[in-house]
Amino acid sequence: MFRSLFALLRRDLTLALRRPQDALTVVGFFVVVVSLFPLGIGPDPEFLRSLAPGVLWVAALLAVMLSLERLFSDDYRDGTLEQMLLVPEPLGLLVLTKTFAHWLITGLPLVLISPLLAVQLNLRVDEIVMLMFALLLGTPILSLIGSIGAALTLGLRGGGVLIALLILPLYVPPLILGAGAVDAVMHGASAQAHLSLLGAMMVFALFATPWATAAAVRIMLD
């Protein structure tokens, strides 16, 4: 079983490497959006610092959302998804593997580039570490929840906008907790509660969303 899942993971990563622009545009979007804020609201370092957690998190979830449309649509268009329904493995696991690949391609680069942008917004070292940690816990949630939206909008015209409407409200809890964790560190409090809840949410999403996504894929391909 792991052989098929590994084959799928490897294929998705190979495809991403052969088309690096897809992953790079997401990172680029993240960088540009965050960089626009100082330009828009002025260079006051303290003010930027207090806004930074929210700005970084909102930019991260918009960037992830931007990439969601491609999660299944390429496979849908060329018929690979149809063939995946005929693979003797649970569709939920295949979908989970694809979502994991999606996170590796889009979520992880966001986590890795975030310190650079955090410095730009005048965050201190301990806050930056917390930001990275919160993003590391939070971006998988974004990919997992997003996969449901991506599956539900398969083959629809204007699917991208619809994904935003479906998924953004669901992104509110990770946004509050993730930005809250950095905020807590900023104000000298403990971020443990935020991180625990974020972790719990990730575990829950890990177990619940693949089956919802698989059901959505089946319905959309019916």
Next chain:
Amino acid sequence: MPRLSNIDSEPRGNVTVESFGLADRTLRAVDLAAERGERRLFEHLHFTLSPGHLLQVSGRNGSGKTSLLRIISGLSRATHGEVFWGEERIRAVDGGTGSCLGYLGHHNALKEDLTAQENILFAVRLGGGTPNADSAISMLERLGLAGYEDLPARFLSQGQKRRVALARLLLQRRPIWILDEPYAALDVQVIDVLRHSIETHLAERGMIVITTHQAVDIDGDCHNLHLG
């Protein structure tokens, strides 16, 4: 409007090949009905397909050929009725429908950025098989794609892509083949190869459900199911 067809035939007595270990598992459709956008495509459809037999589904455009094939493959749900593989419902077969069935639909299911060979090896791996680069290459050669193994599928013509999809189907070695217009975009030589593959598959007591607009005479037990 829908015409009923009923096929019941005895398995061939003179064939001893048991390469798929099917014993006497049959593919049965029981009282199938399908709708597409409120329109009834067919109803009360029964058939039984025994090992080594081919079922050609014919009918005009929009008569539900593809829908029927997708229902048999478990990709779509029938409005009514069930498809059985042996005694099991095909949607509930151990390991999923895909463990017994190879489907070649309208799409070739190839990744444009992967080479022909990578596409095939990936499909075999995903199906839980052990990939063998040599057999992939020799299969591609058989289908007239020698020298194209390492070319990204993007650079292949429509007919060549179809051949790669065929090579994948042949290497997956599933007992039931569901072929939706397999001859589309193929040239005469490959049609010959495909016909030969179909005949071999039937001789190995595999089963085939096929739709095609072209009349291709196949040496074997062929039945016709007319929708419309």
